[in-house]
Amino acid sequence: MNQMVVQSLQGVGFPSLAVLIASAVCFVVFREHPWLRAIGIGLILAGGTIWAYLLAFGGFAFPPRESHQWIPYLAGVVALVGCFQGLRLGRQVTNIALSLGMALIFFWSQVPGNPLALVWIVALTIALFISTILLQKVIEDRCSGAELALGLALSAGAGGIAIFLGGSAVLGQISGSLGVILGVIAILAFFFNTTVGAILPLIYVFIFGCLLLSACLFAQLPWLTAVLLWVAPWALILGQRSDHPRISRRARALLIRMIGVFALVAIALGSAFLLTPPSSEL
Amino acid sequence: MKKHYLSFLLSSLVLAGTTVAQADSFKIDPVHSAIIFKIGHFGVGNVYGRFDNFSGTVALDQSDPSKDAVNVEIKTDSVDTNAPDRDKHIKSPDFFNAAQFSTATFKSTSVKKIDDKTYEVTGDFTLRGVTKPLTLNVQAVGSGPGPKGEPRSGWEATATLKRSDFEVKTFLPAVSDEVSLIIAVEGIKQ
Numbered sequence: 001m002n003q004m005v006v007q008s009l010q011g012v013g014f015p016s017l018a019v020l021i022a023s024a025v026c027f028v029v030f031r032e033h034p035w036l037r038a039i040g041i042g043l044i045l046a047g048g049t050i051w052a053y054l055l056a057f058g059g060f061a062f063p064p065r066e067s068h069q070w071i072p073y074l075a076g077v078v079a080l081v082g083c084f085q086g087l088r089l090g091r092q093v094t095n096i097a098l099s100l101g102m103a104l105i106f107f108w109s110q111v112p113g114n115p116l117a118l119v120w121i122v123a124l125t126i127a128l129f130i131s132t133i134l135l136q137k138v139i140e141d142r143c144s145g146a147e148l149a150l151g152l153a154l155s156a157g158a159g160g161i162a163i164f165l166g167g168s169a170v171l172g173q174i175s176g177s178l179g180v181i182l183g184v185i186a187i188l189a190f191f192f193n194t195t196v197g198a199i200l201p202l203i204y205v206f207i208f209g210c211l212l213l214s215a216c217l218f219a220q221l222p223w224l225t226a227v228l229l230w231v232a233p234w235a236l237i238l239g240q241r242s243d244h245p246r247i248s249r250r251a252r253a254l255l256i257r258m259i260g261v262f263a264l265v266a267i268a269l270g271s272a273f274l275l276t277p278p279s280s281e282l
Numbered sequence: 283m284k285k286h287y288l289s290f291l292l293s294s295l296v297l298a299g300t301t302v303a304q305a306d307s308f309k310i311d312p313v314h315s316a317i318i319f320k321i322g323h324f325g326v327g328n329v330y331g332r333f334d335n336f337s338g339t340v341a342l343d344q345s346d347p348s349k350d351a352v353n354v355e356i357k358t359d360s361v362d363t364n365a366p367d368r369d370k371h372i373k374s375p376d377f378f379n380a381a382q383f384s385t386a387t388f389k390s391t392s393v394k395k396i397d398d399k400t401y402e403v404t405g406d407f408t409l410r411g412v413t414k415p416l417t418l419n420v421q422a423v424g425s426g427p428g429p430k431g432e433p434r435s436g437w438e439a440t441a442t443l444k445r446s447d448f449e450v451k452t453f454l455p456a457v458s459d460e461v462s463l464i465i466a467v468e469g470i471k472q
Contacts, residue, residue, distance in 0.1 A: 003324065003456040004453055004456050007453070007456070057451060057452070058446070058451035058452075058454060059449070059451065061449055065411045066375060066379055066382060066410075066411075068375055167370045167371055167373070167374040168371070168374040168375055168376050169371065169376055169452070169453075170375070170376040170452050171374075171375060171376070214375060217381060218374065218375045218379050218381040218382055219374040219375060219376075219381075220370060220374070
């Protein structure tokens with residue numbers, strides 16, 4: 001098999017397998033302690049994301065000079081913030097601080113020569129902050145752990161394909177890894193029928209957001225595709241959450257709730273194929 | 283009269299001396315120059331590419347070689363490997379991140395004359411925001427008037443670098459770490 005494909009599969013597979021094993025242990029050990037479970041899952045997700053980045057780019061850059069080089073550091077910060085937010089401590093303050101921090105990552109270097117970049121910083125901060133609130137307040141409260149995780153996983157996984165088509169195999173690989181890692185959490189949350197914690201929306205907004213923005217600004221991911229992927233989990237606002245004890249009932253409810261997400265993800269991928277046809281360069 | 287001849291002779295010598303001492307400055311003529319790279323593919327072959335947009339200067343000072351200088355600026359989004367899809371990928375954050383780092387630069391720090399035709403030019407090469415020392419082995423090709431009579435000189439330089447030194451690690455080791463460079467330039471004397 002193509003050596004590059006093997007490398008990519010390993011880059012997605014190893015972190016996902018590690019997250020699966022560690023999270024399963026966490027779900028079992030902390031079954032009766034939701035906040036400890038949330039902290040454990042937060043740290044495991046951050047670890048999986050950092051490992052996925054390491055396998056994709058072959059190392060960390062310090063100090064980071066490029067937006068994507070912030071991903072491992074963002075993952076660490078997001079995990080810590082997620083732990084505090086699990087205790088309902090300073091949610092909105094930390095959300096706005098993270099949103100502003102990410103906006104600065106992308107636009108701060110442009111401020112000296114281009115004051116208009118300040119407008120972009122404010123706009124991106126507001127967009128990220130609102131996205132975080134929407135996911136945490138509206139969607140998280142209306143979704144079971146599995147529903148939320150699967151919705152985010154579908155979007156991030158499809159993001160991997162779209163970013164690959166947009167010209168960056170490595171950013172695509174990290175997004176694919178994130179999708180599989182979130183998918184693993186969705187499976188565990190489904191079988192354990194439990195919630196996961198505040199970390200999931202944070203990982204989505206700040207890690208997947210960083211990948212989408214990097215791919216749009218520095219590769220050739222179409223903005224339309226990125227926006228469709230970004231809003232896809234918002235479709236979870238439709239329908240009723242199901243924590244029914246019977247697996248079959250939960251599974252049916254889960255599938256129904258995913259219809260909207262599937263539709264938006266399918267349109268996003270369609271737009272990516274139309275706007276950036278598959279390449280044959282490898 | 284003798285005094286006049288003497289002063290004329292002296293001033294001529296001074297002027298001639300000034301001409302020799304002056305640094306010759308050359309501007310790279312992109313039409314008759316090329317920057318080519320070679321990189322290994324799966325250990326079974328080599329892929330060649332080039333940069334279509336670059337500029338630079340060469341300054342040579344016969345009397346004070348320490349003032350010799352070579353500066354080259356390469357537009358990273360002008361990479362051309364005869365495969366547009368691959369070029370798009372090379373410009374992405376996986377390799378050059380050309381949208382953020384639009385140029386790669388070489389600025390010499392020392393020029394060592396090996397013999398009449400050979401130089402060793404050491405300098406700082408910056409790619410993707412990372413600066414590392416790089417040594418170019420330079421051969422002087424020739425000098426003479428161009429089609430419009432303008433004075434020209436030509437050089438051909440080779441160098442080898444490790445892309446991982448510049449934090450470009452995508453697809454290692456399938457796509458080799460070692461990259462060979464050929465910089466063949468004609469300079470027009472300014």
